[in-house]
Structure formats: C-alpha cells, structure tokens
Amino acid sequence: MMASSLMETVELRNGTWMPLLGLGTFKAEEGGQVEQAIKWALEMGYRSIDTASIYGNEAGVGKALAESGVPRDEIFLTTKLWNDDQGYDATMRAFDASLERLGTAYVDLYLVHWPVRDKIQETWQAMNAIHRSGRAKAIGVSNFLEEHLTELLNGSGITPMVNQIEFHPRLQQPGLIEFCEGRRIVVEAWSPLMRGEVLTIPELVQIGEKHGKSAAQVTLRWQIQRGIVTIPKTVNQDRLASNAAIFDFELTEEEMGAINALDQDQRTGPDPKTFGYS
Ligand SMILES: NC(=O)c1ccc[n+]([C@@H]2O[C@H](COP(=O)([O-])OP(=O)(O)OC[C@H]3O[C@@H](n4cnc5c(N)ncnc54)[C@H](OP(=O)(O)O)[C@@H]3O)[C@@H](O)[C@H]2O)c1
Helix, strand or coil: CCCHHHHEEEECCCCCCCCCCCEEECCCCCCCHHHHHHHHHHCCCEEEEEEEHHHHHHHHHHHHHHHHCCCCHCCCEEEEECHHHHHHHHHHHHHHHHHHHHHCCCEEEEEEECCCCCCHHHHHHHHHHHHCCCCEEEEEECCCCHHHHHHHHHHHHHCCEEEEEEEEECCCCHHHHHHHCCCCCCCEEEECHHHHHHHCCCHHHHHHHHHHHHHHHHHHHHHHHHHHCCCCCCHHHHHHHHHHHCCCCCCCCCHHHHCCCCCCCCCCCCCCCCCCCC
C-alpha cells in the first residue's frame, strides 16, 4: 500500500484539508477493540478517525492516538455533538466533555450529529463560537437534508464546511449532493459500504472483477473519485488494509455511470426527516 495515497485530501471552505479516506468507529467497542483498530490503521497510513460522543469510545480513540506516536497535527480527528446536548450552553458543555475524553486540545472537525427541531440555530451559534476559539478547526453538520441546511443558512448566514450523510450505491440523494456541492459543503459518506451489504450487489462485484478488486473497494473508489469523503468502519486488520487499497486503480466513466445508476433511495439508517426532528 502506498502510504502517500492515504494522504489524498479535499479542501474545506475554510481552507483546511480533510483526508478523503478515514476510519469509522461506530460499534467499535470502547477499550481494547477500538484502540487496536486505530493503532493498526495509523500504522497502515490512515490519518483520519471519525467518532462521536454517542459511540461511547472517545476515551479509547484518544488513548490510541496518544500511544500511536503519530504527531497530533498529522491526524484529522472528528467527533460529534449528540442530540440531547443541543442548545447553546449544553453544546459548550458537551464539547468540553468530548475534548476531555479524547485527551486533546482540539478536534479537526466537530459535527452536529442530527438536526433537532427548534434547537438548530442555538446549537449552530455555539458551534461557531467553538470554531472561533480554535478548539475545532472546522465545523459542520450530519444528516442535514436541504430543508435543514436552508433553515440553518437562513438563520445564521454561516455555511457548514461538511455534511456527513448516509451515502452508498443504493442511497445517493442527488438533489442533496448538488445542493451541498453548489455551496462548497463537502459531502462525507456514512455507512459507505451499506454495513457490508454492497458485497451482494452483482454489478459492483462484476466491476471489481475487471480491476482485481472487491465490491467494497469499488464502492469506496467510486466515492473518492466523486470527491466524497468516505469513512468505512472495520476493526479487522485485513479489512482495514483492503479498504485502504483503493488508490491504485481508477474506475472508467462508464463504470462510474453504472454505479450511479444503482440508486434505489434505500436507507439503512434513520430518516433525518423524522429522527430527532419530529
Ligand atoms: N453521522 C451519522 O449519523 C453516522 C451514522 C452511522 C455511521 N457513521 C460513521 O460512519 C462510519 C461508517 O459507517 P458504518 O459503520 O455504519 O458502516 P460501514 O462502514 O458501511 O460498514 C461497517 C460494517 O461493514 C463491515 N466491513 C467493513 N469493511 C468491510 C469489507 N471490506 N468487507 C466486508 N465487510 C466490511 C464491518 O465489520 P468489521 O468491523 O467486522 O470489519 C462493519 O460491520 C461509522 O463507523 C461512523 O464513524 C455516522
């Protein structure tokens, strides 16, 4: 694996840079499991880690980063504000608690995990104060649909740098992607592998066979080739390596089009129209 390829980045609207490929940690167990996964990942050249307060593993993430010997400024660390902590003061307190658990003076990206009705503006003001303080190098949102982004922009005039959304071949949300790209909001894919289900999609398997790659690798390659940040989760050493081996081949325009055509508007996770927003 070429370590330098894992350093491929996308520029955020505030001029900071974010790796196109990172490691997800949802359901990576606090303690030995998440720590081991992160240490392996960093040894392989991963430099971006995605966690959230609700995952319950921020302490393990922080411990692994500290023990890895990789300088903090070479790592892109993301965490998220949970729904129950929205509101101005609660956001401030939750952010302090995340920093404490992570054992770091700053995060590279702090995200509002879900839109929460009537709390968005207050929360976003707090996120901006945190950004101005330098303790989050960048701020953004997650699971925001066009309607939520429009509300946020109309209320604050401040555009998030990232929107982390469910995105994979079966859920592509073209309208939302266009909306984000038009405003220089970087799109980041969660459940990029459909939690492993992409392996069963015949078209992806067939494209993979042409390149000597798996359906998972084809999917991740399609995402980064579209300029979409992707954060597949695994705690398995072999899958960590194979998920990162996506920088040594290129999908043709025809193959990209064939994957774009697999969209069925099929969610595996909650719908932001209702979850936390009803
Ligand atoms: N913002 C949000 O609301 C939100 C929601 C969900 C997720 N996320 C973030 O996005 C990350 C990724 O999403 P996700 O964890 O839901 O799903 P995912 O990355 O699509 O899939 C992870 C699942 O697939 C397995 N897997 C990983 N690589 C594989 C491969 N090459 N072949 C076969 N199976 C493979 C993993 O098992 P093993 O570990 O056993 O390999 C795990 O069960 C999360 O970890 C989290 O950081 C954010």
